[in-house]
Amino acid sequence: LKRTVFSMFHAIFGYTVSFLKTWEGALEYCRTHYNDLASLSTKERMDSALLEITQAETEYVWTALRYLAGDWLWVTGDALNYTAWYQNEQPKCPARDLRCGALDKQTRLWRHKNCEENDPCDPVSPSC
Template identity: 80%
Template sequence: MTSPPSSMRTRKSSFWKMYLIKCLMPGLDSMQNQESGSGQKVKMQQKLAGILINQRKRMAVFFYAKAKETWEGALDYCRTHYNDLASLSTKEKMDSALLEITQAETEYVWTGLRHLAGDWLWVTGDDLNYTAWYQNEQPQCPARELHCGALDKQTKLWTHRDCEEKLSFFCQYGVMKQTNL
């Protein structure tokens, strides 16, 4: 038996990937598949702006929430409605978030970056190998109230902020393995 032409396999593969995404995220109103040189991108129109990142067989969907919350409030909101506050743990994720930050109604936007027990970490458990700190300096021993990480709309870099500030935030819908269907 001969295999179908590659264009047919690609269409079927794209269809099943989109079907899988829609099943995992039933709240999405619409999706539009576009191919680019860097991989598959999916644009979603919903009350919250969303982006899908293809990162070597791992995909994460981020949503920019216009609501203003403290860092803990944002964490609770994201964990209730999505999976977590967003982890911008790679350059690709950071670049994608930067495309959305222009919509921010606050100067800073909460991320899942937090200082605990003397270290900065992502609440998702992602490694902190990639960094984008303001002035290229990771705060070593920030004041107690400045233990929460945000993305600065102007500098487009990470900074530490007072966890009680009410800011917009990025949620992460989750990470799922991309399959070759």
């Protein structure tokens, strides 16, 4: 499966980037070329993201959501007031490798995923 990086630019316009990255790789790429990974911290941002991911060719897109020091947070610094977790349940103390947040295209909700998950293809190639 391919993975797509998702970023927000000025928190209004969404961009999907069609090459493969781990969560850290996606964060670095988005901070270098755009602004940051998407912080879906409000219903309005979430609605914008849901419109954007319809164009993604992947099952999910990375977000700025990360589990660090015992809490889920937006690495952008936004408050975690709005939530849209799969099955309406925020993962508590997730396994060490499931501490990165993604927006699932099918369920249209947040999921915790393996931060190192990546396609075996060359990450700079848009297709395998």
